[in-house]
Amino acid sequence: MKKNLADRLLRAVDEKRNPSVVGLDPRINMIPEHVRVAASEKTEDPFQAVGFAFQEFNRAIIDDIKDIVPAVKPQVAFYEQYGSHGIKAYEETVRYAREKGLLVIGDVKRNDIGSTAEAYARAHLGEVDLVDGSSAYSFDTDMITVNPYLGSDGIRPFLEACKTYGKGIFILDKTSNPSSGELQDRTVEGNGKVYEIAARLIDRWGEELVGEKGYSSVGAVVGATYPREAQVLREIMKKAVFLIPGYGAQGGTADDILPCFNQDGYGGVVNSSRGIIFAHGRPPYSEEYGPLEYSKASRQAALHMKDDILASLERGNKLPEGW
């Protein structure tokens, strides 16, 4: 029996005394020139060059934030752009981060049904079949994000993988973007909003995966940009960990994320991507660090984010006991 993921995640949050995670979303035209040049010199293939640049860019950041944050969240879309070379960089980033003791949330938003959903679950959380009948881990991320639009058929294969391999999922519920309400906010006759129905499903799906600390390995994505909705959702999904995008670049503040946390101070992990990994490009960090020290700028930005969130938890009387 593998250890419950929610227990592992909360333990990591406790160890770092930090519920924030760093999104590793590399964009080639925002990566410092010296990293791009070095990558180009290693290969003739222009797609592989991008892959090398992503790996090196991430490696330095991971080295400089690994003692601060419990987890990183690579967004696979940025890697997928470069086909097999990009996915190779994703694989290496996941492997390196885990080797350095970080949990890895693969932000993949996968969704499908039946044997196809099972294929995604195996790809990202479990073991896949090989030619000789044996099996092996593929990406081996700790958690991934998934989309609920297809209902239980699209979720059950991921739940099975969570049980078998001690992994976790975050299911999209109320997302951080302006148009999220077009489907999610619709009021269903006698049942509240669509996102409330999704929340009740998520709560039910998570029941069998509750760990010793009272949280489930089945979490929910709830945007920092919708604090009022978050309050409602916290009531419905008491045992879910919320993955909270939208802090920083998208306009969500540390106070906006407070309703996502339970009274015990747990239940939320807040993500920032651009605000951390491209900190070297903007004040105040650009004043202290040049492009050669981009990962030091990321470290400073990650420390500021931690302080910002802890101060807010304290103001809201939600700082975990013993922090």
Added chain:
Amino acid sequence: MKKNLADRLLRAVDEKRNPSVVGLDPRINMIPEHVRVAASEKTEDPFQAVGFAFQEFNRAIIDDIKDIVPAVKPQVAFYEQYGSHGIKAYEETVRYAREKGLLVIGDVKRNDIGSTAEAYARAHLGEVDLVDGSSAYSFDTDMITVNPYLGSDGIRPFLEACKTYGKGIFILDKTSNPSSGELQDRTVEGNGKVYEIAARLIDRWGEELVGEKGYSSVGAVVGATYPREAQVLREIMKKAVFLIPGYGAQGGTADDILPCFNQDGYGGVVNSSRGIIFAHGRPPYSEEYGPLEYSKASRQAALHMKDDILASLERGNKLPEGW
């Protein structure tokens, strides 16, 4: 200005006189032994061996169905299981199928917002940025499937890519699986079902991409297993091409798919995966073809599917003019 995708798709359907497509969803333990053995002998890497087996398996099938069907639909999950080596096989399959004159529908069900959705759109439909500031096509599929749960923010970047690159998308609406109703069938106050709201959004999103033949490059996924719902959706989305899963293995019959087609006989493409690519493993095909001739069995199954669907269109008085 690139040619409109819906026009290209309908022309291909007309040329083959066939609105059915073949799903290329390889599973290593269902691939004939001689293909597996040959792949294993080409590499020491067990993941690469699977990738080689997938490429060869698909290549033979593409060769034997390329004169029958207008398009193939690889399901990326099965490739993604094997990381960068699996994605390499996906890339090669897409490239080979297009080289042989087939349109390729990447069944990826991607979804995200803002710059992340743009990254997915560029990855699958357009050009991506390289280290030296130039750009190049990546997967270069003709169409992909996308998920609507995030609303317009999650769709707009794909629409832009469709315009710029002459590509298309199929947006999930009413999916073929038993639990699709958990969210999709909810009745929204004063607005019908969630899938009807999604349909009205899809119809609107598609307005700017209508081609000369009156169909839009923005299509919808509507399961063959829900003919009554399909009838309603056909009314709402008059200009959308429906991508219809669920025929065959999932229980949908040729008559079930009739409501997905317009009176002119167009507006639907029907997918079958397992029923075609693994035809060699089941009667009547297994009686005539051994595992060495698996692609011949696929050809027979594809011809049967075509006959089955055309007969149904004829019964329903929906056979396109001149077929």
